[in-house]
Amino acid sequence: MGDVKMRGLVTLKEILENTRKEGYAVGSFNFNGYEDAQGIINGAAEKNSPVILMASMGACKYIGLHQTVGMIKGMAASVDIPVCLHLDHATDMDYIKEAIKAGFSSVMIDASAEDYEINIQKSKEIVEFAKDYHCSVEAELGKVGGKEENIVVSDEKATFTQPSDVPRFVEETGIDALAIAFGSVHGFYKSEPKLDFERLAEIAKITDCPLVLHGGTGIPVEDFKKCVVSGISKINVGTEFKKTFTDTIRKMCNDLPEKEVDPRKYMGPVKDACAEVVKGKIDVFGSANKA
Template sequence: MALLSTTSMLEKAKQDKHGIVAFNVHSFDSIFWVLEAAADLKSPVILQTTVGTVKSLGAKNIVEVAKAASEHFNIPTGLHLDHCTDFEVIKEAIRAGYTSVMIDASMHPFEENAARTKEVMNLAKSLGVNVEAELGKVGGVEDDIVVAEEDAEKAVPGECKQFVELTGVPTLAPAIGTAHGIYKGKPDIDFDRIAEIANLVDVPLVLHGGSAIPDEDVRRCVSLGMAKVNVSTELKNAYSAAIRKHFEQEPDSLDPRAYLQKAKEAAIDMAKSKIQMVGSEGRVVPSFV
């Protein structure tokens, strides 16, 4: 199965009132692990990579492996470049075959954020590539983008409406109180703000900082209009912990097939739990298979 634009995937999810998980993958192995979990649950899924992962593995290589895995598991799959501030990297990803890109200009004033988003839209729209933009500032660390807790800003609903109308962006990630990484305390999610934004814009919304948010809170976000739910830290922590445990228990067992099998099992379990959390299990329709 060819990689799909996430625009249609997320519009359908929004219409059907479920979410689609976008899993950050950091290795070629993890691409197959995520898609195996999605295939087992008959769920659409989005693979996404940071700029750091693109630089480490190569955009073309990531696309080819994602295509091969999608064809093997025959599951609707999108491939998204997350939190990119560099237009040249966005162009590289689109040329390589990414079906979705995020231009993160949220650190700039509204007008410049809109201008940079429109520049990416001009490149991506005619090619059927989805574009995601961010309003407000999501706290935490994502690759080399660091937003201190005191600098995080929630999106203004009226500005979200104006931004979508001005740029034509098909997916929007408004800052609503979540943060990248694992939370030190209870997430301060502004559900009323999500509802207000969703009532003002027609496009699917994106929940950043989806790791370690209580399941019931994520489901509430999805019910209010968050169609894409990003998960990164919990997934990589799960398979990294499995590898650490392997060497703690069997320090002389150095066969990669042994410790990667344990990493795979942990990753699949985590991915399945997140897919079930957003309600996308069993959503693969006959036209996809």
């Protein structure tokens, strides 16, 4: 890539700014440690693509909040692509504020379990707090089904986003991105995903706010492409990375001799495996060479 320009983290607003106009989405990938995070960065850099690294509250507590920020800032400074550090599916208002103060460039306030008015109130509070820290905010309207860390939404309680609720929600909260529920689920799909593309298109028509697809593991390639064409700007992939991480370690434990004690021999391939997943998703999402 030649000389690398030192750059800091970018906000979600900045990284998604041209997505709708130019017809691509930015991949947002969950990480749980150094190897998968570096793999995500490596894959995106190879494709010259912007990228969003997501940490759940559980991942941040495992790594450490400030350690997470320091690690990703260091990685971002070593590549010449836009990198956003995003706190994913956070429900604890105080913890979200701590993440903002620690240096996250984007956070998600997930008050989707609350009623509409409380969701607006909580989302707006985080937006107002984040302004002083140059941090973007994503919120969710409707309830995406499945399991995400400690958040479990049963099929019965999953509710699609109502288009009529969107304009007021976006205007009053001032959010930078909106996660919508239109048929995707967190975790592995039990059957073929059935996405409501008409609902997605209707929502995209009535708001310029970048739209987010949660539950990207297991969605067919053609559906991904249709989502992007229909107005999705950010696509979350998490479960696939957990599986890639653990499958790779299992393979290395089986392949390497028992006397091999260098941890890098076991963990290094995780970076490569995660990079390959990212590169494949970038090709589908259309963000290659958009850095």
